[in-house]
Amino acid sequence: MRRLLLVVPLFVALCGPWLSASGDTLHGVSYDLGTGWLGTDFAGRDVWQQVLLGGRGLATVTVLATAGAYLLGVLWGLAAATSRRHLADELLMRPLDLLLAVPSLFLLLLLATLFPSGGLVWIVMLIHLPDIARLSRAAALEAAHSPVVEALRLQGESWWRTTVHHVGGSVARTLAADAGTRLTGTLYLAAAASFLGVGVPPDAADWAVMIERNRAGLLLNPWAVLAPALMIIMLSVGLNLSFDRALRKP
Template structure:
């Protein structure tokens, strides 16, 4: 009596592991950094702009605080804020973009609104929201990043969903009398997984840059807060004395953005290649 064959477990492609692992490792280090830091973020342990030594592997900052300890503390808030912005922007843009292509009248209004909003430069938008909300702090920066990110993301989702909205299965579901929420959640969204994943990666990277730019302009987190962009701004005058005080947080921001972008692009479903056979 033969035993039934069991399906072999699907193996994760090696290129996915190579691209996802660095991002996960960096995010894990950033989230656990406060527990790994040797010194408090506001405790001077060296002379101002002291070079790297035994007590401070990356030297001291402008007040003699340990650069490594502040670096380990500075990633948690940035990653949390960027993740929040990316999730909200991707979710709103996906729903609005799908509804816009299914309801042409609403789609034209959304398109005109997005065209106007895209014209607003990010720096100007952040400064306007920060001035209108002076006590908002990091919440004001996150709100600005969401407001500035949704219009472009809506155009991207609507562009990918427009051909699908004209397909036969959408027309069949509409003829059956399905509601708008059913068409959006059950018909369009499953076919937009690659677009949504790629959009999430782009929005996360954009959020990292926008929030870092706001921190560099001292909009949002204020001293003595530990923030990577704020560290670059504060220690720029002493870059020749201790380059690590500026280079380390700058590299952390760049590596975070690049690794997450690579991870999201590798997780997106790849198009199936069709082989053409000749007789």
Template sequence: MNGSWSRAFRVSLRYPRTWAGLVLTGVIAVVALLGPLLAPHGPNDIVGRPYAKPGGKAAFGTDYLGQDVLSRLLEGGFSVLVTAVLATVLGMVVGVVAGLVAGYAKGWLDEVIMRLTDVVLAFPQIVLALVLLTVAGPQQWLIIVIVGLSHAPRVARLTRGMTTTLATREFIQSAEAMGEPRGRIMFGELLPNMSGPLLAELGLRLTYSIGLVASIGFLGFVADPRAADWGMMINENRLALLVQPWAILAPVIAIAVLTVGTNLVADGIAAAAANADQNEEASA
């Protein structure tokens, strides 16, 4: 299984867009992960008057409280990136398992799983997240669960569609004839043959997770209101865009570059998967 996934990723590296996406994503990831070690000040240190222009102790100026924008930018990416990654992994795992079971088992189990996905898909992701966070309170683990589970129905539908197609192939029928357990067929035979599309979906889900997590922070639903967060930084300083634009532009640019980077990687993997399908059809 690991071979098929790594092979699909290696094929995508033939496309320049994949490399461009990896570079952009890598730069922002390094900033987010190592930023707290590089920040010149503490995230809550007052280094000047509110909305001071860049210069002196504050290379990007100060925010609405007089805190260093650069320091808060370096501190605020970790929570956004980690939350988005964990939520994406959760959504992919739940969605892939649900889609495999629904597509291979069929019958009433397929109907139940698909109808449950219909219910979740009926609500916009941000609305569903805000309702649940308003009721339960903004906790980090809950944000991960909500964002992750909001992705699961889309992943499940994609996986189910590929499962129903692959289940009719000869290699699956041969495995069934040999008495292979269903679990081994699903995860040992079906899943490796979905590596390209699922890797592309992983990149796409990560892109949406970053935007959704940042939007939740922008709306004030963060576990620690005093902690630096890119989404919350935009909200806190939005009224002074013309006075001190870097307090808003810095986190906006960071989120945009990270989103574009992950999207380019997903596009590269999707292009590689589509090319592989065309080659397979041509050889058949």
């Protein structure tokens, strides 16, 4: 079941644009369930075609923003954990604590206002960066001040080998456990941004935009809202179940 929940929305998101034969073609202006097997949306677009076209952007933002946040956040947290001066640790972590005090949706709207031309990937990545950096620092503190690390420093080993290879390796499982939840959070944050019209054109073929665009006509054609919502829910649950399964001990 978990494989089905993950594979179906991923297949639709990645291969949907190729499966859509006629692109973003308009078919009419009313909800006519005979136009496509999921009917049409408020603008007369084929709902099934919009579902095929609407997942790739959301999946791309989710993967790139999560990967970027981990890349920067882990290095940031490891640098703070291995810092030998309290002042350096404070300078690295206190600005991130201020960002964590701001609700994510408010921060999303604030960043979108400050950087109207900035990509959604960068905005979502910056929102997740403080949390990942704090998690990495907390998980790495014990290993960062262990006798092994001190010995590596005395031997003149590079910062990369000491911090990333040794200390970073000790927190890999903790970060892997966080990755499933983080991907789901990124997915919902990117969907919320698209729903609010941040970083995505209001007429874009996007699952979250479809939900916002068609909610007023829910009773006329429920599939215009339910189909993209089911894709997002299936992808979220499938990601969590897959990561939980991968982290189980044999």
